[in-house]
Amino acid sequence: MANILNGKAVAQAVRARVAAEAAALVRTTGVTPGLAVVLVGDDPASAVYVRNKDRACREAGMASTTHHLPADTSESALLDLLARLNADRTVHGILVQLPLPKHIREARVLEAIDPAKDVDGFHPENVGLLTIGRPRFVPATPAGIVALLEAAAVDPAGRRAVVIGRSNIVGKPAALLLLHRHATVTVCHSRTADLPAVVREADIVVAAIGKPQAVKGDWIKPGAVVIDVGINRLPDGRLVGDVEFEAASRVAGAITPVPGGVGPMTIAMLLDNTLAAARRAAAVAAGVKDTP
Ligand code: GUN
Numbered sequence: 001m002a003n004i005l006n007g008k009a010v011a012q013a014v015r016a017r018v019a020a021e022a023a024a025l026v027r028t029t030g031v032t033p034g035l036a037v038v039l040v041g042d043d044p045a046s047a048v049y050v051r052n053k054d055r056a057c058r059e060a061g062m063a064s065t066t067h068h069l070p071a072d073t074s075e076s077a078l079l080d081l082l083a084r085l086n087a088d089r090t091v092h093g094i095l096v097q098l099p100l101p102k103h104i105r106e107a108r109v110l111e112a113i114d115p116a117k118d119v120d121g122f123h124p125e126n127v128g129l130l131t132i133g134r135p136r137f138v139p140a141t142p143a144g145i146v147a148l149l150e151a152a153a154v155d156p157a158g159r160r161a162v163v164i165g166r167s168n169i170v171g172k173p174a175a176l177l178l179l180h181r182h183a184t185v186t187v188c189h190s191r192t193a194d195l196p197a198v199v200r201e202a203d204i205v206v207a208a209i210g211k212p213q214a215v216k217g218d219w220i221k222p223g224a225v226v227i228d229v230g231i232n233r234l235p236d237g238r239l240v241g242d243v244e245f246e247a248a249s250r251v252a253g254a255i256t257p258v259p260g261g262v263g264p265m266t267i268a269m270l271l272d273n274t275l276a277a278a279r280r281a282a283a284v285a286a287g288v289k290d291t292p
Contacts, residue, residue, distance in 0.1 A: 002226070002252040003152070007144070010151040011264035018271045019060040025279060026061070029286070033278035034063035035093040035119065035270075036085045040078060040104065041071035046097045053095070056267045062274060063090065075104045079112050086114040092281050093119035093274035098169070116280065119273040122168065130173060133180055137273050142174040144265025145206060145227050146181065152254055154204070154225050156183035162199050164188045164215065164242070165208030170229055174206050195219075207242035217247020226255040229262050 026032050035057050039050045050066055057064035067081060078096075085094050094117045100106050110118075115125040121137035129136045149156065161183040165171035171187060179185045183204065188195055199205055199219040205226045207215045212232035220226060230242030241258030249255050256262055 002249040003254040004249070005148050005152050005227075005254050005256045005261060007148055007256055007261040007264045010148055011144075011268040013151075014147065014265070014268035015056065015060055015271060018268070018275050022061045022275050022278075025275070025282060029282040031092075031278055031282040031285075032061075032063050032090075033092050033274050034065070034090045035095065035274045036065050036067065036088075036091045038067045038069065038078070038081065038085075038094070038096045040069045040073050040097075041101050043099070046099075050097050053267055053270060056271060057274065060271050060275075062271065062278075065091075071101050073101075073104075075108065078104060078109060082109070082112045086112075086117065089281075091117065092278040093117055093270075095120050095270070117277060119270060119277055121173070121273070127168070127173075130176055137276070138177065138269070139169060139173045140266045140269040140273065141170050141208075141229060141262060142177050143269040143272070144262055145174055145229070146177050147269065148227065148256065148262065148265055149204070149225070152225070154254065156181040156204060159183050159203035160201055161185045161204040161206065162188060162202035163206045163208065164192075164195070164199070165206075165210070165229070167208065170208040171206075174208065174229075178204070178206075205243075209242045211242060212240050213242070213244045215243040215248070217244045217249075217251060220248045220251045222251050223253040224251075226252045227262060228256050228258050231258060231263060 022033050037050050037053055054064045054066050085091050094113050110122045113123055115123045118126050119137055121139040126137050156178050161178040163171050163175045166187055166189045175185045175187045188198055196219045203224055208229035226248055228241035228243040232240050239259050
């Protein structure tokens with residue numbers, strides 16, 4: 001049986017560390033880390049995510065403000081709000097929850113966030129910094145994946161990593177982080193020929209497809225580490241990942257459960273990014289040169 005990678009416990013430890021460091025920042029600089037979360041529309045899953053981010057922020061001793069705008073908000077009204085948040089010195093991190101309504105151009109919005117406040121790491125400047133190996137803000141879900149691997153003492157160096165999914169939020173940055181940790185990385189997607197054969201080669205599998213139980217247990221190489229990013233609700237109400245958990249856990253060396261694996265890590269890493277943004281803002285205010 002596989003070692004179950006307990007994301008809930010690792011996330012709790014990260015959150016406790018972030019809370020202690022946030023308290024120290026307040027004590028030493030008077031700066032309270034502040035996150036602004038922007039939610040447009042009424043997607044129920046997004047509303048749950050946003051509520052959880054807001055609560056986690058407060059629990060870590062940070063300030064959090066949620067701006068909930070109606071679904072018919074114009075792109076220019078959203079850009080106006082972002083300009084105000086960019087200029088607000090009490091706001092260190094800005095997160096626009098995705099997906100946005102169809103009439104709003106996502107790229108235009110993400111580019112309007114001050115890169116120094118882009119705690120999601122989605123601004124092209126931060127994507128570029130990550131790509132060249134000088135990360136400023138690492139997107140929270142991929143950051144959570146590598147933190148989980150570290151907590152389980154899994155060193156990707158020299159291993160074959162297969163990332164299934166090529167999204168800007170998870171697949172691409174996860175592949176880069178594994179590459180920077182010296183894994184041999186393959187990125188698979190909907191057009192990949194013979195996906196099972198590629199996955200069978202993997203020492204580390206990252207499944208970020210968004211399809212329930214699409215990765216079958218008999219695709220997993222014995223002893224492989226399986227990171228399941230999927231959160232899918234079945235018609236019977238059960239939450240499952242992108243991997244067939246029962247079958248995969250019989251062959252894997254380690255595997256993340258759903259729920260309780262990658263999910264809790266995402267929020268923890270967002271808090272970590274918000275703390276880092278506040279730290280940098282406090283250092284800039286104190287006259288220290290900005291890095292990077
Ligand atoms: N939607 C799904 N995942 C994310 C995320 O990590 N950040 C934001 N802003 N929206 C998301």
